[in-house]
Amino acid sequence: MKSYKELGREELLSLKESLDRQYGEAKAKGLKLDMSRGKASVSQLNMEMDFLDVVNSDTEIKTETGVDCRNYGLLDGIPEAKRLLADMIGVSEDMIIVFGNSSLNIMYDAVARCMLFGVLGSTPWCRLDKVKFLCPVPGYDRHFAITEQFGIEMINIPMTETGPDMDLVEKYVSEDPAVKGIWCVPKYSNPQGYTYSDETVRRFAALKPAAEDFRIFWDNAYAVHDLYEDERDELLEIFAECEKAGNEDLVYEFCSTSKITFPGSGISAIAASRANLESIKSIMTIQTIGPDKMNQLRHVKYFKNIDGMKTHMKKHAQIIRPKFEAVLEVLERELGGLGIGTWTRPRGGYFISFESLEGCAKAIVQKCKEAGVVMTGAGATYPYKADPKDSNIRIAPTFPSEEELSVAADLFVLCVKLASVEKLLEG
Amino acid sequence: MKSYKELGREELLSLKESLDRQYGEAKAKGLKLDMSRGKASVSQLNMEMDFLDVVNSDTEIKTETGVDCRNYGLLDGIPEAKRLLADMIGVSEDMIIVFGNSSLNIMYDAVARCMLFGVLGSTPWCRLDKVKFLCPVPGYDRHFAITEQFGIEMINIPMTETGPDMDLVEKYVSEDPAVKGIWCVPKYSNPQGYTYSDETVRRFAALKPAAEDFRIFWDNAYAVHDLYEDERDELLEIFAECEKAGNEDLVYEFCSTSKITFPGSGISAIAASRANLESIKSIMTIQTIGPDKMNQLRHVKYFKNIDGMKTHMKKHAQIIRPKFEAVLEVLERELGGLGIGTWTRPRGGYFISFESLEGCAKAIVQKCKEAGVVMTGAGATYPYKADPKDSNIRIAPTFPSEEELSVAADLFVLCVKLASVEKLLEG
Numbered sequence: 001m002k003s004y005k006e007l008g009r010e011e012l013l014s015l016k017e018s019l020d021r022q023y024g025e026a027k028a029k030g031l032k033l034d035m036s037r038g039k040a041s042v043s044q045l046n047m048e049m050d051f052l053d054v055v056n057s058d059t060e061i062k063t064e065t066g067v068d069c070r071n072y073g074l075l076d077g078i079p080e081a082k083r084l085l086a087d088m089i090g091v092s093e094d095m096i097i098v099f100g101n102s103s104l105n106i107m108y109d110a111v112a113r114c115m116l117f118g119v120l121g122s123t124p125w126c127r128l129d130k131v132k133f134l135c136p137v138p139g140y141d142r143h144f145a146i147t148e149q150f151g152i153e154m155i156n157i158p159m160t161e162t163g164p165d166m167d168l169v170e171k172y173v174s175e176d177p178a179v180k181g182i183w184c185v186p187k188y189s190n191p192q193g194y195t196y197s198d199e200t201v202r203r204f205a206a207l208k209p210a211a212e213d214f215r216i217f218w219d220n221a222y223a224v225h226d227l228y229e230d231e232r233d234e235l236l237e238i239f240a241e242c243e244k245a246g247n248e249d250l251v252y253e254f255c256s257t258s259k260i261t262f263p264g265s266g267i268s269a270i271a272a273s274r275a276n277l278e279s280i281k282s283i284m285t286i287q288t289i290g291p292d293k294m295n296q297l298r299h300v301k302y303f304k305n306i307d308g309m310k311t312h313m314k315k316h317a318q319i320i321r322p323k324f325e326a327v328l329e330v331l332e333r334e335l336g337g338l339g340i341g342t343w344t345r346p347r348g349g350y351f352i353s354f355e356s357l358e359g360c361a362k363a364i365v366q367k368c369k370e371a372g373v374v375m376t377g378a379g380a381t382y383p384y385k386a387d388p389k390d391s392n393i394r395i396a397p398t399f400p401s402e403e404e405l406s407v408a409a410d411l412f413v414l415c416v417k418l419a420s421v422e423k424l425l426e427g
Numbered sequence: 428m429k430s431y432k433e434l435g436r437e438e439l440l441s442l443k444e445s446l447d448r449q450y451g452e453a454k455a456k457g458l459k460l461d462m463s464r465g466k467a468s469v470s471q472l473n474m475e476m477d478f479l480d481v482v483n484s485d486t487e488i489k490t491e492t493g494v495d496c497r498n499y500g501l502l503d504g505i506p507e508a509k510r511l512l513a514d515m516i517g518v519s520e521d522m523i524i525v526f527g528n529s530s531l532n533i534m535y536d537a538v539a540r541c542m543l544f545g546v547l548g549s550t551p552w553c554r555l556d557k558v559k560f561l562c563p564v565p566g567y568d569r570h571f572a573i574t575e576q577f578g579i580e581m582i583n584i585p586m587t588e589t590g591p592d593m594d595l596v597e598k599y600v601s602e603d604p605a606v607k608g609i610w611c612v613p614k615y616s617n618p619q620g621y622t623y624s625d626e627t628v629r630r631f632a633a634l635k636p637a638a639e640d641f642r643i644f645w646d647n648a649y650a651v652h653d654l655y656e657d658e659r660d661e662l663l664e665i666f667a668e669c670e671k672a673g674n675e676d677l678v679y680e681f682c683s684t685s686k687i688t689f690p691g692s693g694i695s696a697i698a699a700s701r702a703n704l705e706s707i708k709s710i711m712t713i714q715t716i717g718p719d720k721m722n723q724l725r726h727v728k729y730f731k732n733i734d735g736m737k738t739h740m741k742k743h744a745q746i747i748r749p750k751f752e753a754v755l756e757v758l759e760r761e762l763g764g765l766g767i768g769t770w771t772r773p774r775g776g777y778f779i780s781f782e783s784l785e786g787c788a789k790a791i792v793q794k795c796k797e798a799g800v801v802m803t804g805a806g807a808t809y810p811y812k813a814d815p816k817d818s819n820i821r822i823a824p825t826f827p828s829e830e831e832l833s834v835a836a837d838l839f840v841l842c843v844k845l846a847s848v849e850k851l852l853e854g
Binding site: 037039040042045049050051052053055056057059068069070071072073100101102104105108109112115116124126127142145146149150258262263264265283286287288289290291292293294295 | 464466467469472476477478479480482483484486495496497498499500527528529531532535536539542543551553554569572573576577685689690691692710713714715716717718719720721722
């Protein structure tokens with residue numbers, strides 16, 4: 001394949017003519033496909049319908065400690081569920097509070113608590129003139145939406161294959177007391193699928209923040225979401241490193257079963273140091289009497305333990321892996337060598353990150369949309385939806401069927417080619 | 428029966444001696460009973476175990492509009508659940524957002540949103556020097572705990588059999604722009620079991636607040652919790668009255684199924700005007716992807732509709748009613764005519780409110796505790812746990828078995844007598 005950049009104007013014009021024709025044909029098909037969100041597919045959900053049977057009218061509804069799961073009580077979760085989620089992220093079960101179906105909600109509430117009540121006795125953030133968060137980019141749009149809603153200034157930190165640019169992170173965190181937090185998806189990052197290296201985790205754990213109320217928001221959303229059995233990323237457990245560095249209170253870690261059991265009906269958890277947990281619970285105890293313990297019991301009965309969960313995740317991988325591979329195959333076959341895009345090859349998680357030529361992402365997503373394929377909005381992976389190079393696109397291959405996916409991927413590469421040619425003709 | 432106040436010193440001393448002996452005997456029994464919280468009993472929970480069977484692996488998991496309840500989506504709830512909860516409180520289903528298992532959590536978040544973002548464009552309350560709430564007393568301790576946590580000043584408003592003292596409410600609300608809210612349990616109030624009269628509801632709906640961001644927090648927790656079929660309180664629906672008064676945005680109403688199905692695993696809702704709902708949703712959409720729709724579906728499948736729910740509530744009433752009657756019988760038999768206490772006779776809800784002689788409530792609760800019966804803490808029914816007369820005690824008869832309850836009630840009246848005699852001997 002010849003790189004598009006080596007093509008002359010006439011070659012580009014002729015190529016554009018051919019691509020325009022193909023695009024016209026694609027549009028005429030009247031597609032209606034969605035590669036925008038990290039949603040589980042119907043096949044995944046159908047595969048786990050027996051999840052709905054493990055709790056029924058014959059079920060022993062008491063916890064191992066004898067608490068009736070049907071009634072009020074147990075603010076921080078049933079012991080069995082604590083253990084399951086603790087094992088999922090490799091921490092001790094006494095570091096866990098179990099919540100309802102949304103880890104996003106826990107993260108939001110964690111920031112809201114800092115805004116309203118501060119952190120372990122610090123000034124509430126809502127009383128400060130300026131609060132800043134570091135945002136590894138590209139990153140997760142819903143993280144950025146939270147900090148934006150609270151009026152927190154967001155600072156872009158470039159991502160690398162080993163995690164965020166740690167020189168920059170250390171500089172900001174150690175020098176600026178207005179920097180109060182950083183959003184991290186440390187394993188199979190959203191959208192690249194990168195896993196932070198051991199060195200990155202150690203540097204995080206050893207941060208010396210200028211602000212006493214600085215916290216790392218460690219969203220371990222894809223802890224057990226491996227695509228390959230033999231080739232999986234290992235994330236160093238951060239609390240053990242924090243302890244070595246004398247930084248026990250530095251991290252709030254989040255996890256959930258949202259892409260393990262039904263996305264809308266999972267359970268979630270925060271993991272934190274004793275001091276952080278006590279502070280959180282002292283505020284939470286006014287907010288709620290506690291989360292749905294029957295659903296915690298349902299998860300425990302379904303998986304029994306972490307091994308059961310891991311076996312279950314292999315079934316998900318069997319469904320998802322071919323979809324990732326189908327998209328990657330199309331990208332490689334159609335765009336390989338053309339010099340108009342690069343992409344990641346994740347070993348887990350829910351996304352592939354695509355980098356187009358500068359100034360093409362919006363055009364590509366728009367063209368896809370006009371031909372009936374919805375992608376995550378261009379820019380969504382950056383704070384304020386502002387991708388400075390207009391080049392990043394998040395691909396979410398899990399929701400469509402394999403057949404739909406191959407149609408959608410074909411359209412996507414066509415739109416990449418077309419937008420790239422148009423860009424090169426401008427230049 | 429001769430009133431204690433008519434007894435001379437010698438009679439009181441002799442009575443005390445006899446009561447002391449009885450109390451010593453009661454203590455020796457080593458009781459361990461709990462009349463402190465409004466918890467459903469094991470009989471109630473066992474009666475509804477089939478709730479766990481209505482959703483299983485054979486269930487049609489789509490909403491009537493075709494949405495897959497297992498996956499992400501539907502921030503404001505499934506249409507069927509909106510309708511069920513709307514019918515429960517007599518409003519239109521488009522006024523509803525369905526949430527997770529805790530209406531307390533919705534109320535907390537509602538106040539938190541006002542603190543952080545204001546109300547329909549007003550200044551966030553956290554930026555104001557002073558925010559005040561009116562608190563009908565005695566009232567619900569968890570309401571007062573929320574406003575206390577946010578540093579909101581609480582003002583006591585005396586309750587009457589027809590609702591809060593509305594002259595006082597109107598005066599505060601119309602004159603003081605720092606008054607931003609009032610906590611109400613309008614039907615079968617906690618702890619008295621009073622239901623606001625039509626006139627009270629109309630006066631609420633017609634309030635002319637000095638503060639544009641004043642809201643009524645209308646916690647309709649006991650909307651369908653009648654004890655008697657033939658003798659039930661009817662609460663006037665407030666939104667219709669608000670509309671007549673041109674006050675559509677004045678009310679946030681809350682409800683839940685927490686004492687209809689399993690207390691820890693219910694669904695809950697906020698009802699509000701279109702403008703309020705839109706504002707709430709615009710903030711919520713950043714906080715969560717949405718509540719557990721499978722549990723909403725479970726409720727809808729279990730009850731089918733509001734008639735199914737009402738039939739179900741009759742079964743609860745059959746279990747609870749004898750408990751209320753047992754306590755009331757003991758109170759009447761043992762304390763009637765003694766002039767040392769008054770109490771309410773609710774037709775629904777979860778509590779009986781007891782008024783002792785001034786300065787006796789703490790002593791009574793303490794004596795009960797020492798003999799092994801836990802009551803709601805004296806003072807808990809007042810903001811800042813400060814009952815100015817130290818006279819109110821909330822009795823929660825639902826959790827113990829009937830047998831336990833009769834033992835607990837016997838002890839309670841004994842402690843009332845003893846504390847009263849001691850008080851009279853002091854005077």
